[in-house]
Amino acid sequence: MSADRKTVLLVDDDAQFLEVLQSLAQTASGEIWNVLAAQTTALALTTLQTEKVDLIVIDLRMPVVDGVQFLQLIQRKYPHVKKIILSGHVDGSSRNAATQAGAELVLEKPVTPEGFQTVLAALGELLRWQNEEGFRGTLRRVGIEDVIQMECLSRHSLVLEVSSQGSRGRIFIRKGELIHAECGDTIGEAALQQLLALSGGEFRHTAFDEPPTRSLEGSWEFLVMEAARKRDEAASMGAEPEPLPVAEIETTASTEAGTQPPLPVVTELVVCGEDGDVMHAWQSADPPRRAAALALLVECSQRIGATVPVGSLERVEFMGLPERVVARFSGQGAVFVRGTAEHG
Amino acid sequence: MNSSANQFLLSWVEGTFSLGEVLVVGGILADGSPFRHGATTEFVACMEDAWWISLAEALDRLTANDCDAPRSMWVFEKALLWIAKRVDGAWIGVFTPREISDADREALHSRLVEFIALP
Numbered sequence: 001m002s003a004d005r006k007t008v009l010l011v012d013d014d015a016q017f018l019e020v021l022q023s024l025a026q027t028a029s030g031e032i033w034n035v036l037a038a039q040t041t042a043l044a045l046t047t048l049q050t051e052k053v054d055l056i057v058i059d060l061r062m063p064v065v066d067g068v069q070f071l072q073l074i075q076r077k078y079p080h081v082k083k084i085i086l087s088g089h090v091d092g093s094s095r096n097a098a099t100q101a102g103a104e105l106v107l108e109k110p111v112t113p114e115g116f117q118t119v120l121a122a123l124g125e126l127l128r129w130q131n132e133e134g135f136r137g138t139l140r141r142v143g144i145e146d147v148i149q150m151e152c153l154s155r156h157s158l159v160l161e162v163s164s165q166g167s168r169g170r171i172f173i174r175k176g177e178l179i180h181a182e183c184g185d186t187i188g189e190a191a192l193q194q195l196l197a198l199s200g201g202e203f204r205h206t207a208f209d210e211p212p213t214r215s216l217e218g219s220w221e222f223l224v225m226e227a228a229r230k231r232d233e234a235a236s237m238g239a240e241p242e243p244l245p246v247a248e249i250e251t252t253a254s255t256e257a258g259t260q261p262p263l264p265v266v267t268e269l270v271v272c273g274e275d276g277d278v279m280h281a282w283q284s285a286d287p288p289r290r291a292a293a294l295a296l297l298v299e300c301s302q303r304i305g306a307t308v309p310v311g312s313l314e315r316v317e318f319m320g321l322p323e324r325v326v327a328r329f330s331g332q333g334a335v336f337v338r339g340t341a342e343h344g
Numbered sequence: 345m346n347s348s349a350n351q352f353l354l355s356w357v358e359g360t361f362s363l364g365e366v367l368v369v370g371g372i373l374a375d376g377s378p379f380r381h382g383a384t385t386e387f388v389a390c391m392e393d394a395w396w397i398s399l400a401e402a403l404d405r406l407t408a409n410d411c412d413a414p415r416s417m418w419v420f421e422k423a424l425l426w427i428a429k430r431v432d433g434a435w436i437g438v439f440t441p442r443e444i445s446d447a448d449r450e451a452l453h454s455r456l457v458e459f460i461a462l463p
Contacts, residue, residue, distance in 0.1 A: 286410075293411035300402035301418065304425070307389040308368075308439070311421025320414030327411075 006127045007034045007051055011044040011070070012059035012086070016332060017109070020271060021057075021116070023328040023335040027315075028120045028266060030324075033127070041065045041073075048074065053081050055127055059109070060087035060094060068097045075102030082126050086110075086119070099155050113269050113282035125150050144171075144196060144203060145224055152176045152220040157208035164198040171195060172211040178220045180211035188215035189223065196227040197234075267323065268338035270294075279333070294334040297327055349463070350375065353434065356462060357381050360455055361438065365448070367423060371436035372400045387439060399437065403427070415456055428456035 008025060012018045018037045025035045036051065038044035041062065047053065056074065060067035067085055074081065085098040088109040095106045104126055110116040144162065148171065151158060155176035162169045162183075169183030169191060181192035216223060270290040271280040281287035301313035318325040328335045350373050358381055361369045368387040370380030378396035389395055406412060418425035422442050429435040436459050440452065 289409055293406060293409040296402065296406050296409060296411070300399070300406070301420070303398060303402065305420070307395065308387050308423075310423040310425070310439070314419045314421065316419070317417045318411075318413035319416060325413065 005032060005034055006054040007036065008123060008127070009044060009047055009051070009053045009056045010035065010037045011039075011041065011056065011062070012037075013039055013062045014059070015039055019330055019332050020335065021110075021119075023330070024116050024266075024269075024337065025120055025123065027326045027328060027335070027337045028117075028339070029124070033123075041070045044070070045074075048078055048081070053078070055082040055084065055123060057084045057086055057123065058103075060085050060098065061089075068094075068101050071098060071101035071103055084122065084126065104155075105153055113266065113280075117266060122150075144198070145228070147203065148173070148178070148220065148224060152178065159206045159209055161204045161206055162195050162198065163203075167194070167198065169195045170211075172208070173220075174208060176220070178216045178223050180213065180215045182211075182215070187213070189226065192216065192223060193227040193230050196224070197231045266337055266339045268336070270336040271333065272335070273333045274331070276334075284336075290336045294327055294329075294336055298329060298334065301329075350377075353462060354379055354381075356459070357436065360458075365440075366452075367439040367441065369436065369438050370396045372396060372434060374430070374432040374434040376433075390439075396437070400435070403429075403435065414460060415453075426452060426456060428459050430460050430462075 006029075010018055010021055010025070012021075018039060022035050022037045025033060029035075034051075036047055036053075038047055041064070044056070044058075048056075056078075058067045058070055062070070065073075067087070071083060071085065074083070079102070083103045084105045084107060085103045086107055086109045087094060087098075090106055090108050098106045105122055107119055107122060108115065110119050144160070147160065151160075151173050153176065157174045160171040160173070162171065167183060169181065171178065171192065172180040178192070181188065181195060183191040183194045186194060266282075268284050269280070269282040270278060270284050270287050272291050272294055273279045276291055276295045278287045278291050281290070284290055297316055298313065301310075304310060305312065313329050315326055315328045318327075323338050325336075325338050328337070353373065357369060357371075357379065361381060366382075368380065368383035368390045370378065370390055372378055378393040378400070380391055380393075380396060383390050412429075414429055416427045418427070420442070424440045424442055424444070426438045426440065427435060436456070438452065438456070440448075444452075
């Protein structure tokens, strides 16, 4: 098994949701992740005892032991496992309870393909950022805004050192709050706006240190949005249009983050139920045709399985195409996914 | 594809795949005739021409449903089925154990690409 392979454990009492998320995560990671699923916390605990799990994704509302209680339990036993809470109803109190119990991220349970894409991207980011105390490495085509968002959502404390074209600055984040920014002699919102308007450069995470002063107030969402608005405003007034800030950081340490390829982008998705009906389709020109193809694959695999001992069909990967196409199967349905070509 | 081309392709299959490494190899030539090469005891059903003809029909139906690619890998619980299709209509199916090393996987992949490019 490749050293890059990460194990993700999904815990949810909703079997259908679990199935879809497991299929999508396995597919979207290009089979790099080993995605396990547990429908109960008891099964999840058994899995944690037998597998080296890197990331666990927990449904907040589960019977017997709810997500927060389960989080508290595994935080004590498995503090190094990254933890994400998924919930259909994220409010302030549940978010606080989950983060205090050890969750790195609290995300809305996805109900659309875009939502699933966002959750998968978050999973990927969290796996990439694992074991990165004092990390310094390469993050190509990741905007500073993205990094700030991830760190704030994760309620981390750190200092982002940013440099580009002679400009140098620092952004201080304390427990997920933007508290100070400085760029040259400028501090506060103006400094943050200057740093977020950079078209490229380098940034580096360093351990949190108290800033000389607190120059930023308000939510990080507002501060980042305001910076984006100012940048757009400047562009519309004839200033040189700035591309989105993109960080190009040199790799100076061999870290797991540097070895993880980007997640492919899903361009078509069709989910079929046990009876073959299309349950969900996204960007598919002809969902019934996809459903028919999935049914044919199942039929064909059953004919093969009836004569030779191969067991049931789990997935079919179509190769040699401009895009990556995967069909996944389980007793509860099938998923057809088309996406950007596989890595490498 | 004429008979000498068929013979060349069959020779290539026999020289390329050895039992023990794969569970069974078979397929359909460009003229529609089936071929197979060795089979472990458990895959003895694949020694019947009808088995490959039946699979060919299923693959044709998939193609008609816009579900087609030069190569595909079917992941079953206990085995993998690798399929490669040539532009002349010939195709090959190779069953291997489910767990194979990365090196074996790469080697198999190269052979299937070679099959597609054979004259």
